């Protein structure tokens with residue numbers, strides 16, 4: 001029994017190693033995990049026979065026999081991401097690499113009422129029905145939720161966006177028929193950015209509200225209370241604008257998407273798109289709003305860099321459109337940051353579309369990947 005458990009563990013270690021690596025040879029896998037060659041070979045054979053690993057070529061040889069390279073098969077198993085925001089629910093089914101197989105956005109304004117959860121379950125069932133994926137191949141579902149989650153007690157501790165406190169996650173467990181993990185939205189977005197060459201960074205989510213998350217050595221760093229990376233409530237201007245958290249001067253009050261729009265405009269993808277269009281066309285009023293936004297963002301990013309000395313990724317709806325403005329932002333930061341010669345630590349997120357829902361699917365895949373064996 002013990003031997004079986006140890007074997008199971010080794011199979012999982014190989015899967016997790018290859019998820020974040022370039023293709024590897026048998027020898028490299030054994031070396032990296034400290035396994036004896038016979039143990040590594042046996043486990044690799046098993047994963048190949050089950051279609052979890054695939055052979056993807058041979059490494060460049062320095063003489064002698066070329067060694068075969070193995071990688072994780074990204075098809076055949078799937079993750080489901082569900083993003084809950086004020087007005088919409090988004091579903092995405094992804095393969096193990098986080099590539100979207102099927103996506104849908106539905107209008108379903110959030111209400112913490114039984115009927116809302118029932119309809120969510122029904123809509124999800126419709127969504128899955130449109131794919132030809134066998135349900136048993138879905139490892140699990142991840143929900144991206146704008147709130148702080150207490151995983152130990154299965155609770156939403158609080159959500160300012162939805163004005164909720166201490167709500168049990170049972171409501172979600174009851175309407176979603178897959179193994180489920182509920183995760184803070186910025187944490188999900190942070191997952192969507194991780195890849196082979198980037199494993200430690202601060203993710204700043206510039207959206208309807210401002211959030212953030214810290215990835216350290218490929219793991220999300222939650223802090224003592226799962227509040228780590230909550231950059232939205234770092235104070236930029238003492239005695240400044242009132243934030244929704246009731247403090248004054250929080251970065252959220254200066255950097256949420258709403259500050260870019262007119263007061264009578266809804267925060268929507270369409271209106272944000274229109275803002276950036278006007279900016280591109282050189283509209284002076286828009287340029288002025290944007291200049292102030294960049295000034296404030298530069299303060300936040302410089303402060304965060306001072307504390308963490310890590311790469312900073314700007315994400316969310318605004319961060320995803322930041323590419324053409326990184327240089328301007330960096331110039332502002334250079335004048336404040338006396339420790340770094342280049343501001344090359346700041347970048348726009350790579351995952352620019354369906355960020356939260358992809359991140360939620362990846363989160364679920366990682367959490368439930370032991371269902372593969």
Ligand SMILES: [Zn+2]
Pocket residue numbers: 232233243244245246247250252
């Ligand atoms: Zn605040």
